[in-house]
Every structure is written in structure tokens, then in C-alpha cells.
Amino acid sequence: MIEALLSSPNYQASKTILDVTAERHRVMAGNLANVNTPGYQRMDVAESFKSSLQSAIKEQDLGALRQVGGIQLEEVKGLAAQSPDGNNVNLERELMYINQNALEYEANAQFVSGSIARLKMAITGRTS
Amino acid sequence: MNPISSAYNPQVFSQFSVPKQDAELLEMGNSMAEPFQKSLESGIAGLQSTHGVGSSIRANGSPFIDSIGGFVKEVDAKSKEAELARSSILSGESNNIHQAMIASQEAGVSFSLMVEMRNKVLETYQELMRLQV
Amino acid sequence: MDFIPGIGATASGLDAQRVRLEAIAQNLANINTTKTASGGAYQRQVVSFVQELDRAGNMGVRVDSVTSDKSEGVSRYEPSHPHADEKGMLQMPNVSLSHEMVDMLSASRAYEANLSVAKTSRSLAQKALEIGR
Numbered sequence: 043m044i045e046a047l048l049s050s051p052n053y054q055a056s057k058t059i060l061d062v063t064a065e066r067h068r069v070m071a072g073n074l075a076n077v078n079t080p081g082y083q084r085m086d087v088a089e090s091f092k093s094s095l096q097s098a099i100k101e102q103d104l105g106a107l108r109q110v111g112g113i114q115l116e117e118v119k120g121l122a123a124q125s126p127d128g129n130n131v132n133l134e135r136e137l138m139y140i141n142q143n144a145l146e147y148e149a150n151a152q153f154v155s156g157s158i159a160r161l162k163m164a165i166t167g168r169t170s
Numbered sequence: 171m172n173p174i175s176s177a178y179n180p181q182v183f184s185q186f187s188v189p190k191q192d193a194e195l196l197e198m199g200n201s202m203a204e205p206f207q208k209s210l211e212s213g214i215a216g217l218q219s220t221h222g223v224g225s226s227i228r229a230n231g232s233p234f235i236d237s238i239g240g241f242v243k244e245v246d247a248k249s250k251e252a253e254l255a256r257s258s259i260l261s262g263e264s265n266n267i268h269q270a271m272i273a274s275q276e277a278g279v280s281f282s283l284m285v286e287m288r289n290k291v292l293e294t295y296q297e298l299m300r301l302q303v
Numbered sequence: 304m305d306f307i308p309g310i311g312a313t314a315s316g317l318d319a320q321r322v323r324l325e326a327i328a329q330n331l332a333n334i335n336t337t338k339t340a341s342g343g344a345y346q347r348q349v350v351s352f353v354q355e356l357d358r359a360g361n362m363g364v365r366v367d368s369v370t371s372d373k374s375e376g377v378s379r380y381e382p383s384h385p386h387a388d389e390k391g392m393l394q395m396p397n398v399s400l401s402h403e404m405v406d407m408l409s410a411s412r413a414y415e416a417n418l419s420v421a422k423t424s425r426s427l428a429q430k431a432l433e434i435g436r
Contacts, residue, residue, distance in 0.1 A: 071309025072362030075316030079352040268431035275435035
């Protein structure tokens, strides 16, 4: 019975997205720390992982969301070098990505909180 | 062909075999009602027994009690999950605080659901007792 | 493991940029130092960075070495100067003001960016703690 209440695909998707955005934040913090390291290549969550997660969410596929597994990271290809030493991290752009990602994290934390709060309200009949 | 006469033609009607369909419907309805009937009967029998409510209901295998048992197991599993997440945070093995928070909130919600159900069942029982007297 | 995500990498970034700023400050302070303890004019200090994976799995940065730039600075004719050589030429340090200022701007931008990330990381962790409340 509990599993049925907590098995909404969007709820599970939010939980997974929390994991992904937290990992992505960690990786991008590493990118920014290395903004002046010669030859450093920017890293991010793998495109294949991102797209498979997106399609699972779009199709509201609960099974696929549950089986998401390890988050793959990769060196992003095709970025222009930002300095003569081959470093391809753009400081302003990286900061922008970090801030956008942080908002995504907070939004999903809010979604999850909302679902739990609604469940509590439905069970106890009290609004807090 | 006159459309009205064909509609009221008993031969055309018999194609749909109306009497047979009625019987089938009746049979379907009966088969659906059967499990409900059975659980109701066993539940009532359990309540009427004088050997103590708990043991007799267990002996009769009331589906209601079975589902309660399953539910308690689920709540237990959720709270174990929460404890596991909490201990992995404490031991430093994991830094996934959001999942630990979610697990503990889910366990709390499951638990409070169980408590509310218990309250409702108790309320209903007390009301029943009052009715009989 | 860090509860605040990526704080290991951010801290290493702050540290590395600070070392870089210190080297720049030293270079600027010695822009006219024509004689050092080891003989000749002051040699510009160069900080080199290298990426390093820390124990928590964060990709941080480390100062690999602080070396002297061996290139020759400007040499100008100033026979009245006490450090001028027999030909009256004075060897100046190989520190260029404009170069050091640009470097300083880059280092302080990077430092502030890492600082801003540290604030963001902390607010993420606090948001996670507020789940369900």
C-alpha cells in the first residue's frame, strides 16, 4: 500500500534528478577549481545518460527510472579551447551552468517535499 | 425491405441470443461476488467466536488481517531503509543527504499512516461495541 | 565524504588561486629589485597548477611548483646606480607590470568564482536538509 502511494513516476523522477544534479554540481565545482589548469578538459554527466533519463521521464516509465543505476561522467567533446594551454573551461559559462543546476536541485527538492507534505495532509487530515 | 418489420422480427433478435446473455451476466456477477462473500463470512464468523478475537481471526485467515500484516511489513521495510541511510551518513560512507532525508520522511509517512489506520479501526470497533449494547 | 557537494574541489581551487595571488604580489613588490641574495636581479615567480583527484572523488587542483622565470628582463644604461655592472648597464627584473596586473585580475576572478560556488554548494546542502519540512 505504501509503495503504491510513493510510486508516482514524477516522484521517482524527482528523486533520481536530485541524485543527478548533486553529482553534476560536484563535477562542475571540479571544473571551476581547474579553470586555470593547463590542458584541463571540462567534465560533465554523459550525454547518453542524460538522454536516456529524459526519455524515461517523458514516457513516465517507472521501471526505467528505478533502474537508472550509476551516473556516468565524461569529458565533454567539441569545446573550444579557452586558453593557449588547451584548457577548455569558460569561467562565466561554468558559473552559469552551476547556478542553473543548483536551481534544478532546489526545485526537485521542493517537488519531493510537496509530495510528502501532501501525503501527510491526506493521512492525518491536518494541514501541518 | 421494411426496416421496422426487420427490427421486430424475432429471427433477427435471436441472433443476439438475449436470454443466454442474461444468464452469462448473472454467472459473471456471482463469480465476482464470491470472494467478497467468503471474506465477509469468515470475518463475521471470527467476530462471533468466543475464544478471543485475536486467535480466532487468525485461525479463520481473514483477508483483512492478512492485508494488515502485509502493510506492517512494508512499514517495517521502509523504516529499515531509513535507518540504513541514516547510519551510512553517520559512518561517513555516503554523503547523499537528500536521499537520507527522503527515506526518513517516507518512513515517517508510512508510520503515521499505520497509526491513523489503527486509530480508525479502534474507533470503528468501539462504535460497534456501543451499538450492540 | 563531503556533505557539501564538491567542497573539496572548491577549497583546492581557492587555495591554488591564493598561492598564485601571493606570487603575483611578490612579483609586483619586487618589480625594481635589482639585487637579490643569490646575486642578480629578482626573477619573476611562476606558479604552475595540476589537476588532482582527492580522496572524496572530487577533481581538485594542486600547485605543482613555484618556479623562477629564467628569462632576462630589461637591461638599461644607468651607471650611477650602485648595482650597475662595469659597463654601466643595470639588469632589471623580468617582471612586467601590465602582465602581472592582468594575471592578478584573472586570479582574483577565479578566486571569487570558487567562493561563489562554495556558497551555492552550502545552500544546496541546507535545502536538502529541509526536505519534508
